[in-house]
Amino acid sequence: MSTVGTTGIVLIVEDEPEIRRFVHHALAAEGLQVFEAATLRRGLIEAGMRKPDLVIADLGLPDGEGTDLVRQLRTWTQVPVLVLSARGAEAQKIAALDAGADDYLTKPFSVGEMLARVRALMRRALRGTGQAPPLLTLGNVEVDLAARAVTKHGAAVHLTPIEFRLLACLVANAGRVMTYQQLVREIWGPSYGEQTHYARVVMQHLRQKLEDDAAQPRFLMTEIGVGYRLALP
């Protein structure tokens, strides 16, 4: 049943044993090798020892913030990090993403959803971070980044340069959550950092052009209060 490859190693850093147990079970059923840590310190040690392909970290650890774990990991590795957070802690999620986390799940979460995110992140890791695939199919939309051409149902879609840049940025980070601030900083520049509505306006246009139902998108996904994510089918 494994869809990711039998060599995948996942590290779970979570202090609640019950949560560790079912996550371990679900990942093992996918054929992944799973290691566990219950504290931030232990998590860093295990990450150094086991060299995982993915780290799942809880944001509320007994001996520190999950954000600190992400920050420290990022000083020596680009391993994808999926954080587990509580509802309503938007600021915490954004801080973790800014520190270098790739995606987040809100407790209580569905295991199916978790596995989908794990797959997406590990595929990304296999591809090599930062390298976007040249040709991407999203439903009935095809994106050719090299040729800067986008078609829907085979017909060419005209995107403004800004719209294309937003799309390209999301494609390059496919599977990851990009916060509004990160997107605005990348596309408009660092001085626009807090004017997150720019990203929303452009995304609205993009959805109108590419999605069948702009109000209920299938791949240009919103993570409310946090940012956007390109969901690969």
Added chain:
Amino acid sequence: MAPTENAPQISATETGDGRRPRAWQGYPWALAAAATATLLATPLAGHLDLANIVMLYLLAVVVIAFRFGKGPATAAAVVNVAAFDFFFVPPQFSFAVADAQYLLTFAVMLAIGLVIAHLAARLKQEAGAAAVREQRSHDLYEMARLLSGALADEQIIDAAVPFFARSFGAKVVLMARDRAGNLFIPGDADASTIDGIDMEEARRVFENGSATGTVAAGLLHYVPLKAPMRTRGVLLVAPCDAMVFEDPDQRRQLETVAVLIAIALERVHFVTVAREVTVQMEGERLRSGLLAALSHDLRTPLTAILGSAESLQLGVPGLTCDQGALLDGIRDQARRTSELVENILDMARLESGAVHLRREWQSLEEIVGSAIKARASALAAHPVKVALSIDLPLVECDATLIERVFVNLLENAAKYTPPGSAIHINARIAGNEMRIGVSDCGTGVPSGHELSIFDKFVRANKCADIPGLGLGLAICRTIVEAHGGRIWVENLPAGGADFAFTLPRGNPPYIELEAGETV
């Protein structure tokens, strides 16, 4: 009894005389002093020069002046001159003077005697006044000391009553300002210790205190207690002696002690306020700490239950239909409980006061889309038709909270309408508001309940098989009102309910996306 004890000291400074009851006693003593001096000098008359005998008489004048004051001393001066003349100046035993130079002696002797009398009396008077002043300062100091330790209005009164009795010979009633700005008598004291209190006058003095100062009505004095921040009350002072406040020093003492009392009242007031604020802050800290702990302790087991059940379903091959159904049941119940817990915790957090809005310019379409996705399984049997115009402007709001409003409204629509019926979402600008509507094709809201369904724990349909606590709409209302909007429900003529809410339109920002392209 107290007034009579005080009277001697008061009289000494007021009249400058010797002690009144004994003032007349000074004169016989003056005569006696003259006689004594004469008797003393007589045996020495042969050996002493007349000039030295004059000294004896002057000494007598000093003693009398010091003991009995100005009047007897003046008398003594005169009598001494006469005695000296009669008994010692030749020719003895007559008032005639043989040598005219003795007239000069008499004149100087009299003058010196009068001056000594005057000065000695003055000295005594000043000493007396200084003693009184010292006593007053001491009393005031004691009072200030007691007031500085007062932590309640009753302690202020306990310090004031003996002070007023001792210093002014007066009864005193303290009326303080309460939270509403009215006068009341603190503690279990009452106003019966003083007769003839005019409450109207008291209130008038309290309100205009800074302008009128102390108002005297007959024997009763109404003293406003003016503290730096505001007037803290009124003192009602009833002295036994009506003249006691004619003395400017006493008036000053009264004003000083009034200021002290006012400041003490103000300090006590702020101590109480500070204490209450501390308690309130502690309460809030406890409450949010409790909420945070509760959230964590409720969410963790629910996450584990949901995750473990789902993990079993996905990861264990060869489950029978029944086993699969059981696991489905566990997951459903866990999810339902989780939603209930979220509702309760949200309500508690919103109610505890700090609704912290993270307002940003949001696309309504995006929030709606996110809400629909969040409740995709509940909406499986209810297609959602979103009709938002392309040029609907951005609206300034907290995306997470408004998503919650949509989630709750959609959940309600799904719960209370038959499967297969559609839910419509629309929005338009109306004046300076954005009006958003979520309407369904169900049975509508029972008439008469249009307002009450937004109350906590109120459910329109009390069926046991429709889950829920009745908090969803209450949460919607709290969130919408925190944004400055309104929420209400209308029954549609064609059937079904239209839940509508407004958000302030504000001034959407002018966005220049790229050269030549503006929004």
